Amino acid sequence: MAIKLEIAQEILLNSVNVMPKERVTLSDCWHRVLAETVVSDIDFPPFDRSPLDGYALVAEEVANAAPDNPVVLRQIDNIPAGGLSQKPVTPGTACRIMTGAPLPPGATGVVRLEDTVVDGEMVTVLEGKGANKNICFRGEEICQGEELISPGTVINAGVMGMLAVLGKGRPFVFCKPRVALIATGSEIVPVDFPLSLGKIRNSNSYMLSALASEAGAQIVLMGNAADDVDQIAHLLEAASDCDVFMTTGGASVGDYDLIGEVYKKLGITVLFDRVSIKPGMPVLAGLREDKLFLGLSGNPAAAAISFEQLVRPVLLKMGGRKVWWRPRVKAVLAAAFNKKTGAKRFVWARCWQKNNDILAEPLYFQSNGMLKSAMAANSLIVIPEDTPPLPAGAEVEVILLSD
């Protein structure tokens, strides 16, 4: 019996735990998931600094400076970024200062080099309005003790930079779930093998390794097995240090659909064996101790949809992420979808913005054995159970996969 998608999702999410944490060198942290609360132990900027190359001075004194009202000052010091000056700036004096350098004592503003004329140690200020705004104040972005980043945050480029600002050279991140990938089917040959009649290349392992990597998993490619219970069981056992075991093929009801038998042989408890979606109906989910086994369809597009809907959220949860679901938006069908649905259907589509609407166009190759549309799609149209054919202009719900 096929169970509803939402129930299958709940069963799987309840069957897995968040991975333990590990320390990783910051340069290897891109796209990892932070496993600690990051509190700043500094103010940032750590000192009042100049945002410009120019002159630090007493801002009030040059507030009305203009080409016909120049203010002449005497340079008393020169501060490069990384330098420091202890000489107080007083009325009538200025300190040459470079971008990023700490303000000298007494300075209340900075004028740009371009607004000055320099002659030896004398500096003529031709424009001084707003000089008091040209200071980056200590702590204006970050205060010491501020809680800045929380566990579950995906480390994007901005987070990488911020961790560096805070001196977190080896932050705690969640361990990646290890996912074993096995392609089953006596017709399947490795990607670099010549094809003989009746055989096809293993595309599923590569497609799924891309999908699982994007979901934060570490992939262990275990190769392929013929339709043979012992061979499949052997490969699954050989990947024993993995957390999730994903097979493709042999999940349906044919004479050589053996994943159910493999689970029996290995003592894996079946959680469900069919989910009411199209494509991707045959999915054998099983549990042995805390290890999750997922037998996806051999049909590439069906396996991709099952992965999207069932496996991706599980990997995101295991990997410590806060959000397990892709964004969904309302869209307008750009062309008719002429099939009626029984089970909930996922249609490969391309979406784009037109004026205030998002338009969604179903792609042509929707069959469960085809990959062309998965290649081109940036979204999936979700068509609920028992929906009649939909005309162009109908409102649909769309899952956004990428830009």
Ligand SMILES: Nc1nc2c(c(=O)[nH]1)N[C@H]1C(S)=C(S)[C@@H](COP(=O)(O)OP(=O)(O)OC[C@H]3O[C@@H](n4cnc5c(N)ncnc54)[C@H](O)[C@@H]3O)O[C@H]1N2
């Ligand atoms: N009597 C029924 N037959 C089928 C049903 C059904 O309900 N009753 N469901 C159909 C649906 S829907 C699907 S989806 C498939 C699922 O079949 P399996 O999961 O058992 O997968 P296979 O039969 O092993 O393979 C299906 C198809 O995919 C090709 N394949 C397999 N592995 C790979 C791979 N690694 N890379 C690329 N392509 C692969 C395989 O050669 C087959 O063409 O069952 C229907 N049948």
Ligand code: MOO
């Ligand atoms: O259920 Mo099959 O998975 O339509 O592709």
